[in-house]
Amino acid sequence: MASALTEKLTRLVKEMRGQARITESNVQDMLREVRMALLEADVALPVVRDFIARVKEKALGQEVLGSLKPGQALVGIVNQELAATMGEGVADINLAAQPPAVILMAGLQGAGKTTTTAKLAKHLIEKRKKKVLTVSGDVYRPAAIEQLKTVSRQAGAEWFPSTPDQKPRDIALAALDYAKKHYFDVLLVDTAGRLAIDELLMQEIKDLHTVLNPVETLFVVDAMQGQDAVNTARAFKEALPLTGIVLTKLDGDSRGGAALSVRAITGAPIKFAGVSEKIDGLEVFDAQRHAGRILGMGDIVALVEQVTAGVDMEAAQKLAAKVKSGDGFDLNDFLAQLQQMKQMGGLSSLMDKLPAQLTAKAGQMDMDKAERDIRRKEGIICSMTAQERRRPELIKATRKKRIANGAGVQVQEVNRLLNEFEQMQGMMKKMKGGGLMKLMKKMGGMKGGLPGMGGMPRF
Incomplete structure (x- = not known):
């Protein structure tokens, strides 16, 4: 996420922290570097100018010049102004309306509106405990309606049917009527997008806004568009009273400008x-x-939230009880640990939330390769019989060859997995039922890194 910008600013942060004295001269030099980093990250020029002016004003004030640690104070200002540029704190979604609260999703084609509609539905169902109905007003894009039906089902939301021969206005009114009669808390309306901004699109969505009077009008924008994202955002803002923005594909945005x-x-x-x-x-x-x-x-807070959400505490407690009772740690348990890691969002997602100094070594690695390694290990275990998973000591030369053929790997890969399993099994015997967190700490101390991480270095 924003890797190019992060790399440049991380280097500058180190330089700033090392400054014993902050003068107008070295502040100017640092701000010039910050300005270049922001422009290269595709941040809009007016935003860069405003940001630099605010940082400069505070940096040359007593807040920094009189500080015992001026370098750290300057880093704090840059951090504070970055946050201020993107908005203060958290802007919560507004559902304070007579049910159903209508949320209108707007944006260009390809920005990810339909998928985002389903993701938002899942968020509202799980985090806000709301009963959610989705409907598609996109009568132009082939399969858009069916796509929303599929992803809504995955999200656990109810989907209101519509057909390409209907008018978006009629679809929206019918869905609203259904939502009222069936006591839905929220109605999410997915709208049509275009490859370019045109009057027809804008007029249609203006009409929908007038008819629905939504409590939220969210502009869905692809973070990877960079400068184009800003131009489309400005056009939508002129056409609609936007109440919020959803940035999609932030995980793939290397520049961070949007x-x-x-x-x-x-x-x-x-x-x-x-x-x-x-x-x-x-x-x-x-x-x-x-x-x-x-x-x-x-973002350690987000990392903790992600791990907490991904950990199956019931399964962890069962594993702890099993180990404590003296039952052996078998390959089924090992497989469960690998799958738990996947549920946490994968290695790259976890690493993204760690401080840069901790991930510098990992940054040289191919995270995709490490994740493929985890999938390969899953494949090897799944090629074993139930008896072999329960009693790994049965796996000798002929069985290894059969397992390797079944998983499409070399026998050496099977041997490597069994060695990692034995390491982990040995630790589990020493743990005496210490629970999942103690397990994770022990895993971190293994030579070569965590089992299943393809030799990922520990920090």
């Missing part, structure tokens, strides 16, 4: 960020925490 620009250009707060392709890959946007990520400070 997150810094869109809020400033539209005046609408960034409310959500799409951080993965999974149905639960939507985060409430926290400007302060996102600023920390851009500066390479990581």
Whole structure:
């Protein structure tokens, strides 16, 4: 996420922290570097100018010049102003309306509106305990209606049927009537997108807004569009009273400019960020925490939240009880640990939230390769019989060859997995039922890194 910008600003942060004295001269030099980093990250020029002016004003004030640690004070100002550029704190979604609260999803084609609609539905169902209905007003894009039906089912939301021969206005009114009669808390309306902004699209969505009078009008924008995201955001802001922004594909954005620009250009707060392709890959946007990520400070709070959400505590307690009772740790348990790691969002997603100094070594690695290694290990275990998983000591030369053929790997890969399993099994015997967190700490101390991480270095 914003890797190019993060890399440059992390280097500058180190330089700033090392400054014993902050003078107008070295502040100018640092701000010039910051300006270049922001422009290269595709941040809009007016936003860059405003940001630099605010940092300079505070940096040359007594707040920094009189500080015992001026370098750290300057880093704090840059962090504070980055957060201010993207909006202060968290802008919560507004559901304070007579049910159903209508949320209108707007944006260009390809921005990810339909998927985001389902992700938002899942968020509202799980985090806000709301009964959610989705409906598609996109009568132009082939299969758009069916796509919303599929992803709504995955999200656990109810879907209202519509057909391409209907008018978007009629679809919306019918869905609203259904939502009222069946006591839904929220109605999410997915709208049509275009490859370019045109009057027909804008007039249609204006009409929908007038008919529905939504409590939220969310502009869905692809973070990877960079400067184009700013231009489309400005056009939508002129056409609609936007109440919030959803940045999609933030996990694939190497520049980071959109997150810094869109809020400033539209005046609408960034409310959500799409951080993965999974149905639960939507985060409430926290400007302060996102600023920390851009500066390479990581986001430990988000990391803890992600791990907590991904850990099956019931399964962890069962495993602890099993070990404590003296039952052996077998390959079924090992497989469960690998799958638990996947549920946490994968290695790259976890690493993204760690501070830059901790991930510097891992940054040289191929995270995709490490994740493929985990999948390969899953494949090897799944090629074993139930008896072999329960009693790994049965796996000798002929069985190894059969397992390797079944998983499509070399016998050496099977041997490597069994060695890692034996290491972990040995630790489990010493743990005496210490629970999942003690397990994770022990795993971190293994030579070569965590089992299943392809030799990922420990920090």
